[in-house]
Amino acid sequence: MTPNELLRNEAAKWLRQAAKDRNAAQVLLEAEPSRSVFHSQQAAGKATKAFLTFHQIAFRKTHDLTELGSQCVTVDPGLETILRDTEGLTDYASGFRYPDSPYEPDAAEAAEALTIAAKLCDEVLRRIESDRDP
Numbered sequence: 001m002t003p004n005e006l007l008r009n010e011a012a013k014w015l016r017q018a019a020k021d022r023n024a025a026q027v028l029l030e031a032e033p034s035r036s037v038f039h040s041q042q043a044a045g046k047a048t049k050a051f052l053t054f055h056q057i058a059f060r061k062t063h064d065l066t067e068l069g070s071q072c073v074t075v076d077p078g079l080e081t082i083l084r085d086t087e088g089l090t091d092y093a094s095g096f097r098y099p100d101s102p103y104e105p106d107a108a109e110a111a112e113a114l115t116i117a118a119k120l121c122d123e124v125l126r127r128i129e130s131d132r133d134p
Contacts, residue, residue, distance in 0.1 A: 004131065007054045011128050014050035018043045018121050025114045033110035034096040040113035041065070041092035047121040048072055048083070054128050063093035082123055085116050 001009075025039035041063065048068040052059050055075045059068060069083030092113060095101055105113075 007056065008128055008131075011050040011054035014046045014053055015121065015125055015128075018046035018050065021046065022114070022118055022121060025110070025117065029110050029114065030107050033105045033107050034101070036110040037089070037092040037105050037113045038097060040110070040117040041089040043117040044086045044089050044120050045093075047117070047124040048086075050128065051075070051079075051124045054131070063090065065090045076127065079123065079127075082120055086120050089113055089116060 021039040021043035025036045025043065028036035028039065044065055045063055045068065048065065048071075049059060051072050052068070052075075057071055057075065059071060062068065065083075066087045069079075069086060072083055073080050092105075096105060
């Protein structure tokens, strides 16, 4: 197995977890939008961690998508636009899981969060898969 294949396998573990979060966000979209946005944030976070893992960049345990995105852009500046879009998902990691949340996201907001997360997940997968050994 080549080094790239090993890295791709490690990244795939993160992407499988991201896919589970995307599925959960989709299932909860209408019934529990405040829970759906949490899973969208989690999917985006795991996608960035998959990208960083593939490129052998260490990251700290965080839900801060701005921080993780900044690390990704050092490797691939072409991701900057999509990563900037995901920054707004960071607050969904904890902002709506407790009784004192500032408001309840509605289904439209949750759908937008899921769209953003899915776009990032798909783009990270595409970039990892296109980086094949010669």
